[in-house]
Amino acid sequence: MAKAAQRIPVTLLEGDGIGPEIVAASCRVLDALGAPFDWEPQPAGLSAVDSHGDPLPQATLDSIRRNGLALKGPLTTPVGKGIRSINVRLREEFQLYANLRPARTIVEGGRFADIDLVLVRENLEGFYVGYEHYIPVGGDPKAVAESAGINTREGCRRIAEWTFDYAARHGRKKVTIVHKANILKLLTGLFLETAMEVGKRYEGQIAIEERIVDNCAMQLVMNPWQFDVLLTTNLFGDILSDQIAGLIGGLGMAPGGNIGKDAAIFEAVHGSAPDIAGKGLANPSALLLAAAMMLEHVDEHERAERLRTALHTTINTDGIRTGDLGGKASTEQFADGLIARL
CATH class of the missing domain: 3.40.718.10 (Isopropylmalate Dehydrogenase)
Structure with missing residues (x-):
């Protein structure tokens, strides 16, 4: 038995x-x-x-x-x-x-066929820490709104290690690191630098590339099949994960x-x-x-x-x-x- x-x-x-x-x-x-x-x-x-x-x-x-x-x-x-x-x-x-958001075609006949993407979003840092406050000016108590984003080396390394390990265990071939290091040079630059360092351990096993987030968003609707695993920060991941859901029929899937x-x-x-x-x-x-x-x-x-x-x-x-x-x-x-x- x-x-x-x-x-x-x-x-x-x-x-x-x-x-x-x-x-x-x-x-x-x-x-x-x-x-x-x-x-x-x-x-x-x-x-x-x-x-x-x-x-x-x-x-x-x-x-x-x-x-x-x-x-x-x-x-x-x-x-x-x-x-x-x-x-x-x-x-x-x-x-x-780690926020894991796969997008895989289930409903046939949509605009995009045979989608099989995975987005991994760092879940605890970035702008989602919610460190915000108003700065009063004159008689306006809400004259200026200020928000701080925080990335730590430890947090960046932890999510990068998790992502590359996930990719290796699931037979994935490429990880794309999505960032805005051309403008947010320190906040997302640290994320990009740390993820690239982790990725070097998988050289010959997993291909690594990096994309600026706005370019990545455009490429996702022009040619989503070029991507495999996307690794990104909290805010960018929140946005891009819903975008890739749109490739497979929406949030209902x-x-x-x-x-x-x-x-x-x-x-x-x-x-x-x-x-x-x-x-x-x-x-x-x-x-x-x-x-x-x-x-x-x-x-x-x-x-x-x-x-x-x-x-x-x-x-x-x-x-x-x-x-x-x-x-x-x-x-x-x-x-x-x-x-x-x-």
């Missing part, structure tokens, strides 16, 4: 808006796949503010710290003074320094992983879409692709590929699509089609 796969506890954050719908659908699909996850639901987002007075209650943080693994639906940061971005809080709390030494949180990167919440219209594909990334993270590579293949076949061969992909299937009908394929 075959030995049963070891069960893996995972913190499950349903999120807000369409979050509960796509999380429920995704869990059904993952159970049908035989994924070895034991779900530990925890409150987060707007519902947690109502029940616990905090969008990230201590019990939720303790669960993620204990399990070291989480699957997260979209979270809405409540509008209100003093309440910071929930995603930024999670990244800082668990030092999730875009998964993300936030990875650190002791924890990893996988997520659908789109918003909570409160306007369609509860209507059964949401596409769970981004969260399912994030779950495939999580399966790979725990060395369940065969199941990850089965899930991606089922998504591709359900959408393209069976023609089962949610409204955002030009179809009429509900969230549940889409999940049913995937389960039938699995």
